[in-house]
Amino acid sequence: MSFKIAIIGAGSVGFTKKLFTDLLCVPEFRDVEVALTDISQHNLEMIKAILDRIVEANGFPVKVTATTERRRALEGAKYIISCVRVGGLEAYADDIRIPLKYGIDQCVGDTICAGGILYGQRNIPVILDFCKDIREVAAPGAKFLNYANPMAMNTWAAIEYGKVDTVGLCHGVQHGAEQIAEVLGAKSVSELDYICSGINHQTWFVDLKLNGRKIGKDELIAAFEAHPVFSQQEKLRIDVLKRFGVYSTESNGHLSEYLPWYRKRPDEIARWIDMSDWIHGETGGYLRHSTETRNWFETEFPQFLEQASKPVDPAKRSNEHASHILEALETGRVYRGHFNVKNNGVIANLPQDAIIESPGFVDRFGINMVSGITIPEACAATCMASINVQRMSVHAAVSGDIDLLKLAVLHDPLVGAVSTPEEVWQMVDEMLVAQARWLPQYAHAVPAAKDRLSRSTVKTRDWAGAARRNVRSIEELRAEKAALKKAV
Structure with a gap:
């Protein structure tokens, strides 16, 4: 072809x-x-x-x-x-730094919040x-x-x-399935059958079967709590599983910032996160990880080039959807995955215009979604909060409507749990001014935002967050990788 x-x-x-x-x-x-x-x-x-x-x-x-x-x-x-x-990374640093001045502690900060x-x-x-x-x-x-x-x-x-x-x-769905397969003692994730549905980063395993046997809430909770690693790294996800009855696809750190309950007070954050890796809830964890990864690549480029000389092994093909979708569209070999598309009846109890993530099958006819799924009411309520924020955010981004942008931020679950309306209005002004070069649709609003900031009486603080780590040097990364290699 x-x-x-x-x-x-x-x-x-x-x-x-x-x-x-x-x-x-x-x-x-x-x-x-x-x-x-x-x-x-x-x-x-x-x-x-x-x-x-x-x-x-x-x-x-x-x-x-x-x-x-x-x-x-x-x-x-x-x-x-x-x-x-x-x-x-320059703009991304402001996505983390400025909200911290207003008490908003994010782990990733790339989806909502x-x-x-x-x-x-x-x-x-x-x-x-x-x-x-x-x-x-x-x-x-x-x-x-x-x-x-x-x-x-x-x-x-x-x-x-x-x-x-x-x-x-x-x-996210694939990674969540791998975790579930591991805690249930499966030899391979292929033994696990599942239906996962919701919105991106808030998708829910609404049906699970291991080798054809249905897995219920109590068995899944017990399996996670017994796992020596996940029981510590995924404390928040396990708590949500206990209360909602279903497991979420997203990492402990990511999920924590989509909800209004776990990162609202600095002293509470430590209860629910794990610092063994950035993804489990560290303040600005993904920013640190991305910075270290970029620095490592720049320094170790010859090593990456050498690794590229190895033969391609189809057995090591990743579970990223792209190649599998293209293969199905071009060859007709059917692929089942979880895709982000406009709802249009796929999930019965979410809005029709929302972008949902749910199962579908791909063949020469295209991506064919499984329609008529109903997710648990608590899951739908949590997704709805994010969908409303997403809708306003999209419309604000297209129109350059700063008032709608501020309302979108105000309605974000974590922002609303932490900040007052006055703080949100000032925070958005500050972020708008800091990132003006990447926000051409708001050029008309920047002078007024600057003027408001010069007269503002809203107090902010110089805060690194409840669980911040410094970016590691290349030497520190080398030492860590050497120690891990030696331990193996």
């Missing part, structure tokens, strides 16, 4: 390498063209060198191109994959530019696969305003 796949934000080096290697695990895809595009020429050069080394080492005829001219990369593309981070909402404001105008290019220069009927967060907001904007055939993709 010969067609073109474009990857926008290809400078996300590790993830792009994974997607590319997955594609090469499909025998029919070894003659495709993969067009890389990014705003960073430096990052493009690094990832192209790695992919070229993979192609050379395996003798595949696949063609790899790289350009900072996005439309050129999209010309004639049948599939477009986005993994962009608009504003990079104050950071995720502003992240969406930066991303959505760019996503709509992508969609315009796709409509104008990509292959007719091109499919847009969005991996970029905030997943629901970006996908919502691409479908409702971008008018492009879009599906949002995430790996």
Whole structure:
């Protein structure tokens, strides 16, 4: 088969390498063209060198191109994959730093909460530019696969305003299933059957079977509490499981910031998180992890290049959806996964316009969702709170309506549990001014925001958060990796 796949934000080096290697695990895809595009020429050069080394080492005829001219990369593309981070780590640091001044302690801050909402404001105008290019220069009927967060907001904007055939993709469901299989003593996740439904990062395992035997709430709770690692790392998720009756897909740290109950007071945060890894609730954990990963890659690039010389092993193909979806669409080999699409009746007790995450099957006819699912009422109520925030955030991002943006932030569950309306109004002004270069739709509102900030009487504080760690140096990372290798 010969067609073109474009990857926008290809400078996300590790993830792009994974997607590319997955594609090469499909025998029919070894003659495709993969067009890389990014705003960073430096990052493009690094990832192209790695992919070229993979192609050379395996003798595949696949063609790899790289350009900072996005439309050129999209010309004639049948599939477009986005993994962009608009504003990079600089803007992301403000997503964490500024809300902390108002008492809002986030672990990740890329989905909802104050950071995720502003992240969406930066991303959505760019996503709509992508969609315009796709409509104008990509292959007719091109499919847009969005991996970029905030997943629901970006996908919502691409479908409702971008008018492009879009599906949002995430790996939270797969990771949650792997945990459940492990605590239940399964030899492989393939022994586990499950239906997982909700919205991205708040998807719920509403039905579970292990080798055909139904797994109930009590058995699952007991299995998690008996696990020597997860019982400590996933305390919040286990508490939600006990109260809601179903397990959530998202990590302990991520889930903690979507709810109004666990991070509302600094002294409470320590009860529910675990500091063994960033993902379990550390303040600004993903920002630290992303910074360390980027620094490590820049320093250890020769090592990554050397690793790219290894043969591609189809047995090590990842569980990321993209290659499996393309394989099903192109070959007809059916793939079952969990996808982010417009609801339209898929989940009966969530709004029709919402972007939901739920099971579907892919074949030559496209992505075919399983409709008519009803999720537990408590799960629906929690999802609804986020959906309302997402809807306002998307509409604000498209219109540049600062009042609607502030209302979206005000209605966020964690923000509302921590901050007063006056604090929210000032915080949004401060974030808007700090990130103005990435928020062109709010250019008209920035002067007034600056003026309000100069006259504000709302008090803030210099706070690093309840569970902050410093970014580790390359030397510290090397020592840690050496110690782990020695222990194994």
